[in-house]
Amino acid sequence: MATAVATKGLEGIVATTSSICWIDGDAGVLAYRGIDIHKLAEQSNFEETTYLLWNGRLPKGAELDAFREELAKARVLDPKIIELLRSFPKDVTPMEVLRTAVSALSCYDPDEGDNSHDANLRKSFRLTSQIAMLVADYDRIRKGKPLVDADPSLSHAGNFLWMLNSEKPSETATRTMDIALILHADHELNASTFAARVIAATLSDIHSAITGAIGALKGPLHGGANEAVMHMLFEIDKKGEDAVEHVKAMLAAKKKISGFGHRVYHTEDPRATHLRRMSEALGKSANKTKWFDMSRAIEQYINAEKKLNANVDFYSASTYTTLGIDIDLFTPIFAVSRIAGWAAHVIEQHDDNRLIRPRADYIGTEYPAEYTPLEKR
Amino acid sequence: MATAVATKGLEGIVATTSSICWIDGDAGVLAYRGIDIHKLAEQSNFEETTYLLWNGRLPKGAELDAFREELAKARVLDPKIIELLRSFPKDVTPMEVLRTAVSALSCYDPDEGDNSHDANLRKSFRLTSQIAMLVADYDRIRKGKPLVDADPSLSHAGNFLWMLNSEKPSETATRTMDIALILHADHELNASTFAARVIAATLSDIHSAITGAIGALKGPLHGGANEAVMHMLFEIDKKGEDAVEHVKAMLAAKKKISGFGHRVYHTEDPRATHLRRMSEALGKSANKTKWFDMSRAIEQYINAEKKLNANVDFYSASTYTTLGIDIDLFTPIFAVSRIAGWAAHVIEQHDDNRLIRPRADYIGTEYPAEYTPLEKR
Numbered sequence: 094m095a096t097a098v099a100t101k102g103l104e105g106i107v108a109t110t111s112s113i114c115w116i117d118g119d120a121g122v123l124a125y126r127g128i129d130i131h132k133l134a135e136q137s138n139f140e141e142t143t144y145l146l147w148n149g150r151l152p153k154g155a156e157l158d159a160f161r162e163e164l165a166k167a168r169v170l171d172p173k174i175i176e177l178l179r180s181f182p183k184d185v186t187p188m189e190v191l192r193t194a195v196s197a198l199s200c201y202d203p204d205e206g207d208n209s210h211d212a213n214l215r216k217s218f219r220l221t222s223q224i225a226m227l228v229a230d231y232d233r234i235r236k237g238k239p240l241v242d243a244d245p246s247l248s249h250a251g252n253f254l255w256m257l258n259s260e261k262p263s264e265t266a267t268r269t270m271d272i273a274l275i276l277h278a279d280h281e282l283n284a285s286t287f288a289a290r291v292i293a294a295t296l297s298d299i300h301s302a303i304t305g306a307i308g309a310l311k312g313p314l315h316g317g318a319n320e321a322v323m324h325m326l327f328e329i330d331k332k333g334e335d336a337v338e339h340v341k342a343m344l345a346a347k348k349k350i351s352g353f354g355h356r357v358y359h360t361e362d363p364r365a366t367h368l369r370r371m372s373e374a375l376g377k378s379a380n381k382t383k384w385f386d387m388s389r390a391i392e393q394y395i396n397a398e399k400k401l402n403a404n405v406d407f408y409s410a411s412t413y414t415t416l417g418i419d420i421d422l423f424t425p426i427f428a429v430s431r432i433a434g435w436a437a438h439v440i441e442q443h444d445d446n447r448l449i450r451p452r453a454d455y456i457g458t459e460y461p462a463e464y465t466p467l468e469k470r
Numbered sequence: 471m472a473t474a475v476a477t478k479g480l481e482g483i484v485a486t487t488s489s490i491c492w493i494d495g496d497a498g499v500l501a502y503r504g505i506d507i508h509k510l511a512e513q514s515n516f517e518e519t520t521y522l523l524w525n526g527r528l529p530k531g532a533e534l535d536a537f538r539e540e541l542a543k544a545r546v547l548d549p550k551i552i553e554l555l556r557s558f559p560k561d562v563t564p565m566e567v568l569r570t571a572v573s574a575l576s577c578y579d580p581d582e583g584d585n586s587h588d589a590n591l592r593k594s595f596r597l598t599s600q601i602a603m604l605v606a607d608y609d610r611i612r613k614g615k616p617l618v619d620a621d622p623s624l625s626h627a628g629n630f631l632w633m634l635n636s637e638k639p640s641e642t643a644t645r646t647m648d649i650a651l652i653l654h655a656d657h658e659l660n661a662s663t664f665a666a667r668v669i670a671a672t673l674s675d676i677h678s679a680i681t682g683a684i685g686a687l688k689g690p691l692h693g694g695a696n697e698a699v700m701h702m703l704f705e706i707d708k709k710g711e712d713a714v715e716h717v718k719a720m721l722a723a724k725k726k727i728s729g730f731g732h733r734v735y736h737t738e739d740p741r742a743t744h745l746r747r748m749s750e751a752l753g754k755s756a757n758k759t760k761w762f763d764m765s766r767a768i769e770q771y772i773n774a775e776k777k778l779n780a781n782v783d784f785y786s787a788s789t790y791t792t793l794g795i796d797i798d799l800f801t802p803i804f805a806v807s808r809i810a811g812w813a814a815h816v817i818e819q820h821d822d823n824r825l826i827r828p829r830a831d832y833i834g835t836e837y838p839a840e841y842t843p844l845e846k847r
Contacts, residue, residue, distance in 0.1 A: 101486055102671070103828035108480055112834030127839030136841055149835070153847045173557060180550060185577045192681060193573040200562045200570070282830050288668045288682055294479070295661045295689025304569060305665055305682030312672025314825050356827050448691050450733050451480035453659050457489030458526070462504030464513055470530045 104356065108449065109290065113146060113437050114281040118357040123364065125279055126150065134367045139249050139274040140164060143433040146279055147217065147440065161248075167222035168243035168252065171201040174223075175230065175240070183235045187228065187425045188311040192304055194227045195220070199300035208298060208443050216299050217436035224432050225249065228425040229256035250274055253429060258417075265378060266416055269371050273409060276364040277427055279434025281357075285309035285316070289435045293442040294449040302439045307428055313351070316424040316431075321351035322410035323420045326387055336387040337394045344398075352407030353395050361402045368408035375415040384411035481733065485826065486667065490523060490814050491658040498737040502656055503527065511744045516626050516651040517541060520810040523656055524594065524817065538625075544599035545620035545629065548578040551600075552607065552617070560612045564605065564802045565688040569681055571604045572597070576677035585675055585820050593676050594813035601809050602626065605802040606633035627651055630806060635794075642755060643793055646748050650786060653741040654804055656811025658734075662686035662693070666812045670819040671826040679816045684805055690728070693801040693808075698728035699787035700797045703764055713764040714771045721775070729784030730772050738779045745785035752792040761788035 115124040123130040126145050133142055144152045144160050152160060177197055181190050199205045202219065204212040222243075230240055233256075241256045250271035254262035262270070280286070288309040289302040310316035329339045343350060355362055369389075376382035388411045392403045413423050492501040500507040503522050510519055521529045521537050529537060554574055558567055576582045579596065581589040599620075607617055610633075618633045627648035631639035639647070657663070665686040666679040687693035706716045720727060732739055746766075753759035765788045769780050790800050 102824035102826050103480075103483075103485055106480075106483060106828045107831045108828035109478055109830055110833045111830035112832070114830070115832045115834065115837045117837075122837065124837045124839070127835030127837050128841050129838050132841035136843065141844075151842060151844075151847060154844055157844065176557065177554070180553065181577055189573070189576050189582070189677075192678060193570060193577070196566070196570040196573050196681065196685075199566050200558055205566070281832075282828050284668060284672045284825060284827050287826065287828060288665055291661060291665045291668060292682060292686040292689070295686050295692035295694075297685055297687075297689030297692070297694075300566075301569060301682075301685025301688050304573065305669060305678075305685045308573075308674055308678025308682045309669040309672050310674075311678050312669070312674030314823075315672035315674070317672075317674075356825060357829075447479035448661060448733065449479050449664065450661050451483045451485035451659050451664060452734075453486055453488035453491070454484045455489070455492045455658075456487045457492065458504030460492045460494075460499065460501045460504050461506050462501070464505050464509040465528065466513065467518075467528075467531055467534070470528060 103451075108282060108287065109442075111281070111438070111441060112149065113434070113441060114279045116281050116357055118355075118359050121358060121360040121363050123280070130276065130363050131366070133275050134272050137275060139271050139278070139430070139433070142275045142278055143221065146433050146437040147214065163218050164222050164249060165243075165245040165252075167219045168226060168245065170223060170226055170230070173201065174198065174227075178227070178231050178234050181231075187231055187421055188307065190231045191224065191227055191425050191428060192307045192311070194231075195224065195307055196300065196304040198223055199298060202300065205298065205300070208296060210440060210444055213299055213436070213440045213443060217432075217440070220299070220303055220436065221249070221432050225253045225429045226256060228422065228429055229253060232257060232419065232422060233259075265375070269375060269412065269416060272367060272371060273412065273426070274430040274433075276367055276405065277409075277430035279431070279437065283315065284312070285431065286435055286438050290438050290442045291449045293439045294446055296443070296446060299436065299439045303432065303435055306431070306435045310424060310428055310431065316427040318351045318404075319406035319410045319413070319423045319427070320420055322407055323414055323423065325351065326384055326410065326414075327420075329387060330383070336390045340391050340394060350391075350395060352410065353399070353401040353403060355402075355404045358402065358404065362404040364405040365403045365408055368405065368412055369403070372408045372411040372415065375412060379415055381415060384414050387411075480828075485659055485664065486819075488658070488815070488818060489526065490811070490818060491656045493658050493734055495732075495734040495736050498735060498740050500657070500740045507653065507740050508743070510652050511649050514652060516648050516655070516807070516810070519652045519655055520598065523810050523814040524591065540595050541599050541626060542620075542622040542629075544596045545603060545622065547600060547603055547607070550578065551575065551604075555604070555608050555611050558608075564608055564798055565684065567608045568601070568604055568802050568805060569684045569688070571608075572601065572684055573677065573681040575600055576675060579677065582675065582677070585673060587817060587821055590676055590813070590817045590820060594809075594817070597676070597680055597813065598626070598809050602630040602806045603633060605799065605806055606630060609634060609796065609799060610636075642752070646752060646789065646793060649744060649748060650789065650803070651807040653744055653782065654786075654807035656808070656814065660692065661689070662808065663812055663815050667815050667819045668826045670816045671823055673820070673823060676813065676816045680809065680812055683808070683812045687801060687805055687808065693804040695728045695781075696783035696787045696790070696800045696804070697797055699784055700791055700800065702728065703761055703787065703791075704797075706764060707760070713767045717768050717771055727768075727772060729780060729787065730776070730778040732779075732781045735779065735781065739781040741782040742780045742785055745782065745789055746780070749785045749788040749792065752789060756792055758792060761791055764788075
């Protein structure tokens with residue numbers, strides 16, 4: 094039988110070694126490959142950060158150029174995939190579409206069946222570009238709008254906004270999206286990444302692992318949380334209520350306030366710092382600080398009353414809404430970013446693999462229970 | 471930071487409590503809800519075993535009748551799903567198709583968005599019937615054969631063989647498939663089931679969890695193993711080699727022999743006992759004991775030389791081949807059975823949920839690493 098006591102949720106249990114992401118939950122530190130997330134958010138961009146996650150170091154100029162080019166070249170979807178996107182009922186959630194389409198991508202990937210390090214990297218380029226395209230394309234399809242061709246001259250963040258909106262994004266919008274993508278790119282063994290590693294550890298392929306990760310991200314305790322935050326803000330706004338009074342009533346009714354607290358952080362989530370700043374700046378520049386003001390009031394109240402800090406999800410809600418992005422695209426956009434980290438973890442898992450297979454603490458009917466024949470039941 | 475030492479692969483670590491499956495790896499015991507697998511293999515059937523896994527006890531006569539009826543009624547695929555099956559390139563593996571199609575099923579499921587116990591049960595009925603249909607239908611589509619309508623008068627095992635082959639299966643074939651489905655129906659926190667629970671624990675939906683599980687099952691260290699066994703037997707046969715000499719040469723070349731050894735069992739896998747018996751009986755009744763004889767010789771050699779026992783995958787290879795089933799359907803058939811256990815585990819997870827989120831032991835570049843600006847690299 095198993096040798097350790099039951100640890101529901103594996104809290105505090107080490108499941109693997111990893112060189113990708115460092116989190117100090119007490120100090121509020123997040124670092125990719127040793128580099129602090131604040132430096133990356135201030136000075137880096139999504140392409141460079143993805144290079145760092147996949148290769149373990151920052152690229153030199155020519156390497157970064159080649160990396161950008163490879164990503165831009167990978168902005169291609171097989172016509173069969175577009176046909177698949179068009180085939181879904183129009184009320185299906187974008188996360189179901191993304192999960193299904195990413196699974197289908199393996200059927201058209203020239204490296205399917207090859208789990209080598211190099212093939213995994215090639216597939217990671219394609220998946221990174223394709224996931225952004227799937228999110229943008231499906232949103233336009235469900236709205237009856239024509240699709241927009243990828244623009245190889247734009248950055249990953251810029252091209253995503255371009256394909257989503259069919260208008261060249263402002264510098265502020267592009268940089269905001271770029272920073273959001275950096276902040277969400279990896280977070281150690283969060284549930285979706287862990288799901289990806291469990292799947293990859295059977296030596297299954299990266300498409301299987303990423304499809305599973307998207308399924309995990311879909312859950313409201315994971316990627317779905319920022320959507321829940323925005324639903325709350327919309328409800329407060331619609332009812333014309335005071336934000337703090339609304340939250341007080343929710344707490345009195347024992348309802349969970351999404352966007353606060355974290356399994357790992359016991360102080361401010363360092364990603365929240367940037368999202369708060371961007372939410373405020375975007376609101377001011379658009380002359381629409383409503384969502385930020387509401388968020389800030391709720392945050393201060395929850396800080397004081399519940400001693401809980403805002404997490405990455407809390408201010409991404411108002412940030413994305415101020416950027417004009419639909420609420421049910423928040424979680425898909427999380428995937429547009431997190432594919433960078435998922436891919437890094439699948440590659441690391443395949444490079445030094447061991448099957449991930451824990452045990453359960455059996456608390457059911459005692460063995461051996463009788464098999465009573467049907468006629469005697 | 472995390473509080474436990476690194477346990478690569480979570481070997482021996484308890485990840486959750488569970489009332490579903492009991493394994494004693496030292497004694498070679500497997501039991502569903504306390505009932506020994508030998509009793510179930512000898513006296514039960516897949517429908518009754520699935521009822522047991524989902525409800526925690528054996529059904530009374532009327533309950534079993536209602537359960538069979540519900541499963542038979544669920545033998546329906548939306549025409550859009552059939553269209554999807556027809557759209558794949560014909561050389562795509564059935565596991566990629568199954569993973570994609572199961573993901574797509576949520577888009578047509580009336581209970582999508584409802585993770586309650588009752589909705590999960592309703593979705594489990596549908597998934598159980600639909601997975602068997604997807605496997606049979608895709609095999610016929612890729613072979614250019616017309617699809618076969620489900621027959622509500624047949625058992626789950628019988629209907630699967632009927633839809634696959636378009637001929638009424640013999641009693642022996644049906645009972646063999648039925649027992650194979652019982653034996654594969656659950657196995658505690660194996661990698662695919664664990665993946666399903668990690669995904670479900672974000673409160674994502676059962677389709678996400680099962681899609682991820684199928685992705686995990688696809689790997690050669692999990693469901694893919696019986697395919698590897700059969701590839702070996704075919705190779706030996708094609709080259710006209712002696713089975714034991716072939717295996718000796720593989721061992722000398724440090725190649726892994728699939729179908730032997732198990733993370734949990736340190737004695738005979740109790741499922742192997744039944745599959746060995748069925749492989750032999752089927753071979754004798756078909757006057758084709760070649761695959762069984764070859765398997766038995768290899769097993770005796772590996773027992774003696776490596777002290778390793780055959781696992782569930784070893785004799786399922788020759789059993790399925792003697793039933794006339796294509797090699798790349800072995801893993802999909804594993805899914806046709808394991809959906810029973812996956813569903814039981816997702817329901818159990820949702821009924822008393824906690825996010826599954828372990829930690830990694832960080833061994834990468836020490837924090838804080840410098841962020842050198844691009845021009846200085």
